[in-house]
Amino acid sequence: MGSFYYIFALGVLLMIGCSSSDITSANDIVFPSKNVSFKGQVEPLFSLACNSCHSPGNTVDLSSFVGVRATRVVNQPGDTNCGLMQVIYGRATHLGPVNIDNIRKQGLKQWVIEGAQDN
């Protein structure tokens, strides 16, 4: 009987260890098809995939809403030709890797289309 509780406790610990807050890759972030959230998906994605180069003090800072809504990133809500879209879809020269898959790119695009809000 004792070993049963031991295994049970181990299972609980494993489940806690694998909770969704442990996302370490941008491509594990689940974007909804509608109502994409800046705080829920966009900001965590930038944090994992982009902010090693785009933090406060860099020309382009993707670590805050104000930084993301700067001229070279998302200047106008709904603008799918903004700097951010050009970079992620490879339409602009960019001095770094864009390590996000097409599903995440589509998620970012949806957020821009929905008004690039601080939501």
Ligand code: HEC
């Ligand atoms: C290895 C470093 C590096 C990484 C990683 C990186 N970038 Fe950049 N990015 C740069 C540099 C350098 C510039 C030029 C501006 C500057 O000096 O900050 C730039 C510029 C940009 C610009 C402005 C483009 C323009 O034409 O003015 C955007 C938008 C951008 N990056 C988005 C991203 C996104 C989104 C990611 C993550 C998916 C990312 N970057 C990851 C280095 C990087």
